[in-house]
Amino acid sequence: MTILTVRNINKRFGGLKALNEVNLTIEEGTVHAIIGPNGAGKSTLLNCFIGRLEPDTGTVEFNGTSLLGLKPHQINQAGVSRVFQTPEIFGELTLLENVMIPAFAKRDGAFTLNAWGPVRGERSLMERAMEMLNDVGLAKKANDVSGQLSRGDKRRLELAMCLVQEPKLLLLDEPTAGMARADTNNTIDLLKEIAGRGITMVVIEHDMHVVFSLAQKISVLAQGTVIAEDLPQNIKGNPKVQEAYLGGAHL
């Protein structure tokens, strides 16, 4: 079943055509990677999914409803979670609080004036947040302030924050950017484990090692257009892709 359908997206920044007639379908339960050289429009495309950018033309449909014009929090409430290139966490709060906040958002919606009962009374929610921290290997640090974590741990925390919401679609923007090799491999293992839970993922990535370890399907974006969409084993041999990456025309 298709979970996300992107049709004829165009996006122009002044004279630059960032996205040109982009079409994309994401199947439920798969890991779909979007790759492409620098400046191909990958992040622009992702930003069009989540309400950060409004495309000039085209449609984005998630589970049959349009995401265009929705605010970021509404898109998240519809079931789309996002991991950022630089981990976005609540740096002044503890890890446990970081994970409890999305859990509250999932349970209580975009705004609730829940100002009387104490947080510590929310037993089941707290246990669930601890479970998620345990899944990403951060349970021991639950009461630490999250701002002091390493880059890799921040990424794990961000993943726990997304997972606690049981998203239908998880968007990852270069999940291993700026990480050491060991951290990258740990993150790949974690993402594989998440994919095993049946959560649909869209991954934007530069690192081919990451892409080929995770993806079941790959779309290649170059100069704002999808030039290829295929299974990983077929992508490597695709002449168009080689041209885009190696600048074939000039060779």
Next chain:
Amino acid sequence: MNAKASSRNDLYLILGFIVAVALGPIIMTPFGGYPDLLQKFAIFGIFAIGFNILFGLTGYLSFGHAAFLGAGSYAAVWCFKLVGMNVLPAIISAMIVGGLFSALIGFVSLRRSGIYFSILTLAFAQMCYNLAYSVLGQPGMNLTNGETGLQLKLDDPRYFGESASESGTIPPTSMFGIEMKQIHEFDLFGMTVQVSNGYFVCALFVILAFYVSMRIFRSPFGMMLRAVKTNQNRMSYTGLNTRPYALAAFVISGMYAGLAGGLMSAMDPLAGAERMQWTASGEVVLMTILGGAGTLIGPIIGAGVIKYLENIFSSFNDQVMTGFFDFLPDWLGSAMVWITSPFVGEGWHLTLGVIFMLIVIFLPGGLMEGFARIGRLFRGSRKRGEGAADAPRVPAE
């Protein structure tokens, strides 16, 4: 887990607070406390507790909260004029008016954050000040009585009370017959302790205010407010709408300010525009930062310290200073008087500025950080041998 321990700590905290407030008049008597000053402690304590819910939790720095305090005190005086001299309806209407004003100003100001938000609130507060000072003090629509300030008159209707008492004077503010200004005296440990009925009312409200603020701090809502401060971007991509959270905090703190303004009028039934001036808004910012923004009791301590020092330093004058430096040789004494006199009396704000500077530079977390450091010093020396494992951090306290 430590849930039980922290709920017990909260219980001790609120009990300790109640005891401190109840014993306030006795504790403060040797230090020159008197009923008016104690009422001020409580009233500005409430103001600062409320301001801290906005500034301490969400990080939105409002420079206009005096407007809500002023609006509250006008509302309370109008209540005394139209309804009667009972302070309860006056205080309630002050809170409602404070809440309405803050909803309106907050709704517009919260479209921006950071410095722009601060400037917007400052601009709105100055507008309110000018409205109160001149526009709404004109004969056509006289809500504030302008420069003179809003006062009670003998011919005010007071539809649910009496316009004048039997002796032909304006009746005093009271709560079901208990007069606010009535002072009780008793002797204790050889000193005469004075306490007014008004102080008990203020004490009751400051305890309530503190308790409500504690509930908010510990609640999921309070956690969301701290999330607003930390990362609004992540918050909205987490499915939370940040603006209503910030607005709710703004309105709650506006109602606290209204309550403080209402209590001011209840203690002394007049209201002037100067309560709305930007210096008054700045003062509550100082109190909160001085005590420790984002901590539960810091702002009350800040309010108490500032009001106490104001009381001390503004009462000093050259004569007092001369007496103070009497023990020095004449020339040195007069030199010291010359140096210190700008810092006392009218110039006490200079002292406040110096204190504030020192605190912000050396204790950015306010007095609460200072207490925490002292506490750590003692604890550290006690269990140095045990390899001092840090206790899990309890947030925002």
